[in-house]
Structure formats: structure tokens, C-alpha cells
Amino acid sequence: MTLAPQRDVLALARVDDGSLATRALSACGWLEKGDLQDPRLRVETLSRFHVVSRVTAPDGRMAIVKYPAKGAASGGRNLARELYVYRLARWKPGIASALPRPILLDEARQILAVEYLGHAGSEWPLHFAPYPITLPAVAARLGMAMAKWHGDTTEVSLLPSLSAGILHLGNDTETATADRAAGSARFMRFLADDTVFSQLLAEAQHLYRPSCLIHGDIRGDNWVLQDDELKLIDWEMSGLGDPAWDIAGTLAEMVLQAIRDGIGAEPGMSGWPRTVETLAPIFLNAYRQTDTCDRLVPFTAARLLHVASEWVDAAAPLVNEDSDFTETGVMPILTTVRILCEKRTQATDWFTPWT
Template sequence: MVTAVPSGIDDVTPQWLSEVLGAPVADVRVEQIAMDSGFSSWLYRAHLSGDSGAPDSVIVKLPARSEAGQAMGFMGGYAREVAFYRDVACRAPLGTPHVYLAEMAEDMADFVLVLEDLRHWDNADHLAGLSLERARCAIAELAGLHAWSTDPARAGTLDAFPSINSPVTHDMLPAAFDMGWRAYRERASAPVPPAVARYAEQFAELAPQAIEALAQRRMLLHGDIRADNMFFSGEELKIVDFQMSAWGGGALDVGYLASQGLPTEVRSGHDEKLVREYLETLSDRGVDDYSFDEAWRHYRFAVAYFIVLPTMPLLSWDSMPERSQHLCMRLVDRAVATIDEIDAMEVFG
């Protein structure tokens, strides 16, 4: 039995891993990975040698000792992810890595995940974006999670996750949006459509309305369904990173994914069809009370609101890696195009 959550990667020893995996590990060699994207957590690939019962490698996820890590801990992101991998991943019809361990320290200061290493799978590139086929695959997986979570027998499981309507999403992010938007406008390569520019100028006042609407349903959401949180092997998909999991209207995940995970030229003209396909999958899984009008309204609110996520990091432009700069600018470009094309501003009363 594992007796302690490691306080750092140095505590991830062969003995500790032997306890976790239930197989002798003679030696472990670790390398840090995803250093240009994992700001709130640190990811390590642990290469193992020993008994044939242990895998060749596993992924170890630990909290980052940084301001981003402190913020994620404050928002409860670490506790959410541990709860997801411990209580949901092994039960919900959603492809995820095999979970060897998901534990939170008693003082809630540290956590650890030991997960299947998906290094031989194809990790989608968020900068390049998804194909329409891969987006449909992801939406079908999300629909499975959303439908599973609506069963009244799982109400207790959902209690471990907050509403999407939190002080952070309702007040803090909208209040800080303006400075990030200014940074985007200074560097944008194309003019912003006038209607989207007017919306952005009123974001702090309008965003709470979107969040309140998106919290009217109680479905378990991924909450940060980025392309680079997806790993493909043929037609099979596994999804990672559940630190932003919350409950709300399922079309939120669909809108966020389509508006930022798909290149504009791939997504354009397919928004309504993607929502209808999502609802068909929900219906096949027993959820038939989510009308198109309601889901389309949630989709448009989500597209309009989640422009905030790639905009906020632009405040730290000078300290961002070049790839991160390009990524955030491209994601905002995609969000702007989607907001304009589907006239997302119309849903704000």
C-alpha cells in the first residue's frame, strides 16, 4: 500500500513505484516532458526496469512549484483531476489513460498521478488543429461522458466538481480580459470584425451572463478540451488533463473544442451540424431532453466566452516561448472568426 504522496520527483523511487504498480521496479530514470505547455503541473516520463509485470514507462504528474501551480491549487484544479481519474475515468465511457494511482495529500498541498504512457500514440497538435473527423470522434467521446454523468445515481460523483459558474469564471477572468485583448489587438495580423470588437469591449459586463447560462445544466465537463489533450491511435482516442473539470451544459465542451481546436477553414460552415451530431449521440445514450435550441444557445455562449482563455496568457507576451505566442494568437484568431460567423453575440440579451 502506498503510504505517502511524493513531495517531488526525487521521492518517486523504485521502491515507491513498486508499491504503486504492484510489480518490482529495479531502477527508474525520469525525464521532464511538456515543459513548454505544463505550467501548472510538472510531467515526467519514468523509464522503468525490473520485473516483466511492470510497464516500460509511466507518466508521473506532480504540482508545479510556481505561481501557476499555486493558482491551480487555489482553484481546486489538482483535487478535481485526482477525483476525475480516481472516480470517473475507470467508470465513464470516455477514453483515458490507464490510471495506476491518483492521490491527494491529506493537507491538499501535493498530489500525484501515475498514468499509462501514451508515447506511441499520436498527440494532436493544437497549433495545427484537428481534422473534422477527429473533432467528431472527440465530440462523441464527450457526449458519452456527459450522458453518463446525468444518471441520478452519479449525483454524488458530481459533487466533487464545482459548477462552471465560479468566482474565477464569473468575475476574475472577465475583469482581466481587457488587458489581454489589448495585447492581441496590438499584434493581430488581420482586422477584427466590428461586431466582435464591440463585444470584446463589453466582455466584462457580458461574460457573467454566458457563465450563468452555461451552468443551467448539470453535466460533467472536461472544461479544457484542447487538441493537445488528445491522443489518437487509429480510430481510438484517449483524453487527458482534467484540472478544469466542472459541471454545466455539455455544449460548452463542444463549442470550446470546435471554435479553438479546429482551424477556421475546417470548422467554417459545420457548427450547427456538429451540435446536431452531438445531440444525436446524447440521445443514443439516453439523454433526449437537451433540445437543439438550448444546446445551440449554450454553444454560442461557450464560443463567445472562451475567447478569454487564449487571450489571458498574452499579458505575459515577453516571457512566453515563441511557440506559445503563436499558439495563443492563432487560438484567438480562430475564436474571433467563429464568434463572427455564428453571430454568437446575438445570444446576449
Template sequence: MQLAPDTVYQYLQKRQLIDEEAVVNGNFMVHPVKTRNNIMKILIQPHNSLFVKQMGTDLVSGNLFQREVNVHYLFKNNNEFSSIAAIVPPLLDYDDEHNIMVTELLHNAKNLYEHYMLTKNFDLNLAKEQASILSAYHIIPDKKTNTSMFPKLLPWVLQLDKHKAHEFFVGNESSSEIINLIKQNQVLQNELINLAKSWQFTHLIHGDIKWINFLAVEKEGGFSQKLIDWELADIGDPIWDVAGLIQSYVTTWLLGFDNNNPYSQTLPEYMQPYDIKNMQPSAQAFLYEYMELQQYEKLDQAVFLTKVMQFTAARIIQTSVEGITFNTKIEANNMRCIQLAFNILKDPLATLHELFNIKL
């Protein structure tokens, strides 16, 4: 069964998730959202609306669905993780026969990318709160905590040496082509192999940190944030999540250049607020706040920031390649991303200074 805008009402009614009185009064709207999953926003009342997410029926999608459901269960029922429940929209219902989950839809919330695009304001308080959110769930689970739902997998970009290029995005020639280019660059390939060897299977991680997975929620005097899409949650290396947020700054900047002018060093006028120099204070605030919350000593900061930049390079590659699967062709900005990732891996601390004005 595939949910659709004209069938979702009956489904939600059957699951007793609909306020009938509100519907009778004309408060029911369906907003489909185009993603790789089947997603619909159900607008009923400002503080009584639903977010419906249906994943595929293939084995991989089924496993991701079950993992996300299990993570919500962990947050709700395990004291070790109970504080995290406040930063995640509550799971209201799930249907493991059809891989459907229903969570609360936050009124007037925008994902962080949308928020930044609309406001052009990189509020340092938002960056610091993101550090607090990551720090809150970056926990080493107690040995008594059941973590069997987590497969402890490396990100696919750190496994390029183990598989052929066409095996990552089946049927997508452009993705295979650029993965082949990466694999043929022995320096780049070796750096990714070394990163895989350095991976720590220690903490709870989100696994897919990026701006669009943070929701900025209006409140009196400002915004608060929630973190969504936990389908790649795992026991892994917390620095991967930190790098995920840093790559959002970098890829927003790099992917904003004019693809028809590959040698241009200047962003189009409408993208100039998102020049990396304008976003530096926000990225700095995030990194400094995270290091303080995680109590990194001075001597450990260089090691931490080096690995952040190395993982950021891997995340940039991953974002670029995944973008090609939607565009179906390699564009100039994809190559900008790969080139910068290569430069970062050659000298992580030099690029840390150049991109974010952090010098150790």
C-alpha cells in the same frame, strides 16, 4: 518538493511504480512537457510507461488536484460511472502532500490536435467516437451518489460581470485589457449574462473539452480515443462540453491566420487544410452523432444547436483570452476570435449554417 527530470526516478522507485528490471536493461527515459502544470512522460516499456502530473501548491491548484483524484475514484468505484473507466487512462498513484498523480502513459498516443496536424485527415469515425465518449459520461448522477467533491461553478467567462478585469489573470495587463473591451460591449456582456442564467447544473461534465484533451491511440485497423485532464470536472451543463469540441474547430481555423496581416482572408498555405470548410464534415458528424445518442427529437434540435453555438462563442472568447496570458500581448487573431464570437451570439443559427453547413 518539486519533481524534476533528475529526481523523478527516485520518487517513482520509492512509490514502487518502477519496473527495476526494465530500468536495468536501459529502458528509462524522461520527457518533460511544458504546460502550466509540471508534467513528465516516463518511457519505460511500450506497455509499461507512466504519465506524471504535479500541480501547484496554491489553494486553487490543490482543489483542482483533489477534484481530479476524486473523479478517478468515482469512475473506479461507482457502478453508475464504471463504464467511463474504459475511456480514461487509469490512475496508478497519487500523492496529496505534493499534489502529484501518476497515470498510465498510452504507448504511441498523440493528442487530437497533434494527430490532425500530422495527418491532415479529419476522420469522421474519430468525430463520432468523440460524440460517444461525451454521451457516455453525460449522466445525471443518482441522488444516492456522493457528488460533494464538485463545486458546481460557472466557467469564468460567464462570470465577467461579477468581477473586475484584472481579477481574472492577475498581473497580466493584456488579458485585463481584452476583458475590459468585452465588458464595455454591452451587447456581448448581456449575452454572456444570459448564458450564465441558462446554465444547467445537472450532468457530470468534463469542463475543459478540446482537442488536446483527447488522446488518439493506434490500434489495429485505426484509432481509439481516451479523454484526459479531468481537473475541471463538475456537475454542470453538458452542452458546454459539446461547445468545447466545436470551438476547437473554429479556433484552429481562426488562430491559423497570419497575425502580421490582420486583414487577410486567406490562410497561409501550410494551414489551408484547416480551413473551416475542410473541417465541416467532421464537425457535422460529431453533432449529428451526439444528438442521435442523446435522443434529441427533431423539435429539440434547434434549441440544442442554438445553445451549442452560443456556448461555442463563449468558449472562443475563453480560449482567446487564455491564449493571451501565454503570449503576453493581444494579436490580430485574438480579435478575430472575439469578433466571430460576437457574430455568433447575434445570430447563432445563421453562423451554424455559415461555419458548419447545418441548416434547420
């Protein structure tokens, strides 16, 4: 069976009593005591690694409340880094302009509440990537916003971002495959055993140079376009990192969106998929000059392999013991990575205008 290559779609929200979310919003004064009994108070909740709720107050105001799911469901994730970014934004305008307005930052209980970005009455969550990178206006605004949060944080002390973990796959395949479903573990071993992929990851690891705050998880459902400004959400993977990892994440997202849209990732003359040839100049002209160009080919390829592993994870119960992973939809991703590695020199030279 071939699955649509959209393994990263969101679960549907359900209506629940949302008592933790509403209690937190009441404790910080966003909800009044009487609101808690008001039948117009509405809570819709998504539950994955985190519980993310949209709370609608009786007067129509809306907030998002996020906290880690209990026990194993959280996969050991926590919101320390995400909460820290909201704290930093108090004195770093380059971050503040890229975030929704915070309502409650609670490190002790690991709760984040922020303004809801969207229109009242709209369905929530919106479908995956409601503002896709394939819209030139989105590519340009992401470039402007990213340049600001990178540029404003070069001297800031930060916990390291853990987002580039895929680069270390070859160091310890055992750990990388532990706790994974059989199909996903086999995919990680397949990547580690493949000469092209393993060399690429080792080289990318060697090139990685942390220097500023990176978001770390650049993907279409982690931003919302509001009043002509792009607001980034989901800073959980953020921290001190190589700015090239965010830029490469953006280039990878261009490829992935084209695959999701069924357009495919046909390579152009440069070795980059045509979609990147069209969109990357818009993004990079907005980001302006960068000294990261030497790393963009290996990092984009590595980020693509990371997302491929997520797609395999999501489809793991359907992966047969001897399958080549075709049923997970990752083939166009792997083909793109191989072509980029083959055409490495010309794909790197293609960035000359931005160096």
C-alpha cells in the same frame, strides 16, 4: 508583429532527474527498487502549471506522472477534481472507457500516474492536437465518449466544475483582471465593456444548468486516439456542469482548429463557420439526441471568448498599450462570435435535427 494564431502550443519537454515522479512510481510498485539506479530509466518533464513527466522504465513500459508545480507556478490549481474522476471511474464504466488506465491516485500528495497513451519511441509531447477534431473519426469518437460520461453521471455527487468562469466576467471584472498581465487585463475589460459580448455572457450565465459530469476543457491536446478509442486526459477543470458546455467546447474547438490550420472560420449559410457545418453533424450524430440545443450558440461563443483570452494571455508581453489585439491572432475568433450573435436565430434552428 503578427503571431501565428497558435498561442496554445506546448512547451518542450526536458530530461530531468524526475525524482518525485520515479519515487511515486516506485512506492506503488510500478518501478522496482533496482530500476531507480538503472541508466535506462528515463524521465522527460514538461513544466507549466503542473509538472507532467513521461517515465520510461528500464524494460520499456511508459507512464505519465502529473502533480502541481510548486508555489506561484501552479496558479492555485490542484488535482482534486481530476483524481476524483479516476476514482469515479471505478464504478462508472461510462467514464472508465474514456480514461487512460490509472497507476497511482494519491490525493494526499496530489499525484496522478496513468498509462502513457502513445507509441514507445515517439517524440513527447506530440505537437499540439495530434488527433485534431477536424478528422471525422475523432469527431465521431468524441461524440460517443462524451455521451457516455454525460449519461452515466446524472445522479452523481460532484464538486462544481469551474470551467465556465468566463460567464461571470461581467459580475466582477475586478477579480477577473486581478493578477493578469496588463495586456490580458485590458482584453478582459474590453470584453466586459463590449455590448454584444457582455450581453452574450450574461445570457449564457442565466442559461447554465448543471446536471452531470463535464470535462470542461475540450481542446485538441486533451485527448489521444488509442486502439480506435478516444481517451480524454486533463480532467482538472471537470466537475458538475452543464453538458452543453462540453458540446459547445467541441464546436468551439472545430472553429479554433480551422483557425490554427490556416483554413479560417468563414461562415456558412447557417451562421456557423463552414467547418462546424461539416463536422458538427458527425459529432452530434454520435452524441445522439440532446436537450441542450437552446444553449449551444451562446455557450460556443462564450467558450471562444475564453480561449481568445488565453491566446491574449500567452502573447501578453507583446501586446502594446493601444493595440486592438490583432497581434495575438484573436481577430478571427472575435469575428466568429459577432457573426454567431448576429445570426443567432438561424444558428440555433440549425440544431433542429438533434432536438
